[in-house]
Amino acid sequence: MPASSHNTLQIGDVHITGLTDGSITFDPRILFPETPLEAWSPFHDRFPEYFEGQYFRNNLGSFVFTSNNQRVVADSGYGPHGDMIGYPAPGELIKDFERNGIGLDTINTVFLTHLHGDHVGWNLREDLPERPVTFPNARYRVHEADWNHFTSKELLDDPVGSETTQRSVMPLKEQGVLDLMDGETELAPGITAFPTPGHTPGHMSLLIASNNKRALLVGDILGSPMQATETEYRYTPDWNAEMGIKARKTILDQAEKENAIVLGSHLSYPGWGTLIRWNGRRYWQAL
Numbered sequence: 001m002p003a004s005s006h007n008t009l010q011i012g013d014v015h016i017t018g019l020t021d022g023s024i025t026f027d028p029r030i031l032f033p034e035t036p037l038e039a040w041s042p043f044h045d046r047f048p049e050y051f052e053g054q055y056f057r058n059n060l061g062s063f064v065f066t067s068n069n070q071r072v073v074a075d076s077g078y079g080p081h082g083d084m085i086g087y088p089a090p091g092e093l094i095k096d097f098e099r100n101g102i103g104l105d106t107i108n109t110v111f112l113t114h115l116h117g118d119h120v121g122w123n124l125r126e127d128l129p130e131r132p133v134t135f136p137n138a139r140y141r142v143h144e145a146d147w148n149h150f151t152s153k154e155l156l157d158d159p160v161g162s163e164t165t166q167r168s169v170m171p172l173k174e175q176g177v178l179d180l181m182d183g184e185t186e187l188a189p190g191i192t193a194f195p196t197p198g199h200t201p202g203h204m205s206l207l208i209a210s211n212n213k214r215a216l217l218v219g220d221i222l223g224s225p226m227q228a229t230e231t232e233y234r235y236t237p238d239w240n241a242e243m244g245i246k247a248r249k250t251i252l253d254q255a256e257k258e259n260a261i262v263l264g265s266h267l268s269y270p271g272w273g274t275l276i277r278w279n280g281r282r283y284w285q286a287l
Contacts, residue, residue, distance in 0.1 A: 011209075011261065012212070014210045015065070015066040016263070017100055018061060018263075019064060019270075020060060020096055021060035021078055021089075021096070022091065022092040023057050023058055023269070024058055024085070024087045025055050025056065025058075027056075028056045033234070033236060035233050047226070047268060049268050050226075050268055059267065059269045061075075063271065064102055065188065065206075067188040067189045067190050067210070068188065068189045071106050072110075072188050073107050073109070074217055074265075075112060075265055077091070077119070078117060078118040078121040080121075091121070091126075104136070108137065109138055109141060109188065110123070110139070110140045112146075113206075114199060118265075119265065122134050123168045139178075139179050140172045140178045141180075143181050144202065145201040147169075147173075149239075150200075151169075190208060192207045192209070193205070197240070198242075198246060198248075199219065205218050214259070214261070216251060216254065216263065220265065221244070224266055228275065229281055231249050255275055267284065268286045272287055
C-alpha cells in the first residue's frame with residue numbers, strides 16, 4: 001500500500017499533496033435531476049463526510065505532484081467567485097497552499113483536467129487587484145479540444161455561459177502562459193496526461209506510475225464517490241452522457257485491474273482511495 005498520512009500520499013518517487021478550495025453543500029438533484037434523493041440513502045453510512053442530511057457536501061479539491069524537483073498542480077478550484085450552483089463557494093485554495101508550505105512560485109506546470117469553472121477559478125490571483133497569474137513560473141496546460149470548445153463563437157456569444165472562460169481561461173492565452181495538448185503528454189517523470197473525453201470534449205486524466213506503484217487522477221469522471229458504484233446515473237455536467245459513462249467504466253476498470261489508487265477533485269478530502277468489491281458491487285473507499 002502506498003504511504004499516506006493526512007493529506008499526503010507517496011506513489012513510488014512521486015509525492016502528492018491533497019489541497020482544497022473548500023466545499024459546498026447542495027441539493028444533488030441539481031446535478032442528478034433524474035435521481036431521487038432516496039437513491040443516495042444507501043451511501044449515507046459509507047460516506048458520512050459527504051452528506052449533510054440528504055444534501056451533498058462536495059469537496060473542491062486540487063493536487064500538487066512533486067517528481068524529480070518538478071511540481072505539477074492539477075486544477076485550481078472554483079475561486080472566490082460568489083455562488084457555485086447557487087451555494088456559497090469559500091475560495092480557500094491560496095490559504096491552503098500557505099498552510100501546506102507550498103510556494104506558488106515553486107510550481108512548474110498547472111494541469112487543467114478540463115475548463116469547467118470549479119477547476120480553473122484560481123488560475124489568476126482573484127484576491128489581488130492586478131490579477132496576476134497565480135503560479136508565476138508555471139506553464140498552464142489543457143487539451144486543445146477543451147480550448148476549442150469553450151472558446152467557440154457559440155459559447156462566447158453567451159455572456160453567462162462564457163463568464164468563466166473570459167475571466168479565468170482566456171487571459172492565460174493573452175499572457176502567453178497557456179500550452180495546448182493533443183493526446184498523451186508527459187508532464188514530469190512518472191506523471192502522464194491522457195485524454196478521457198465525455199465530461200467535456202477535451203477532458204484529461206493523469207497516470208502516476210513510479211516504482212511499480214500506480215495512481216489515476218480521474219478529474220470529473222467521478223463527480224462524487226458514489227459514481228464509482230452508480231456509473232450510469234445521468235450526470236448533467238457531462239457534455240456527452242454516453243461518453244461520460246464509457247469513460248467512467250473504462251477508467252474504473254483500468255484502476256481495478258492495475259490496483260491503482262483513484263484520485264479525484266470531488267472525492268472525499270484529501271481526494272484518494274482504492275476500489276473494493278462488496279456484495280458484487282464496486283465501491284470507492286477512502287484511504
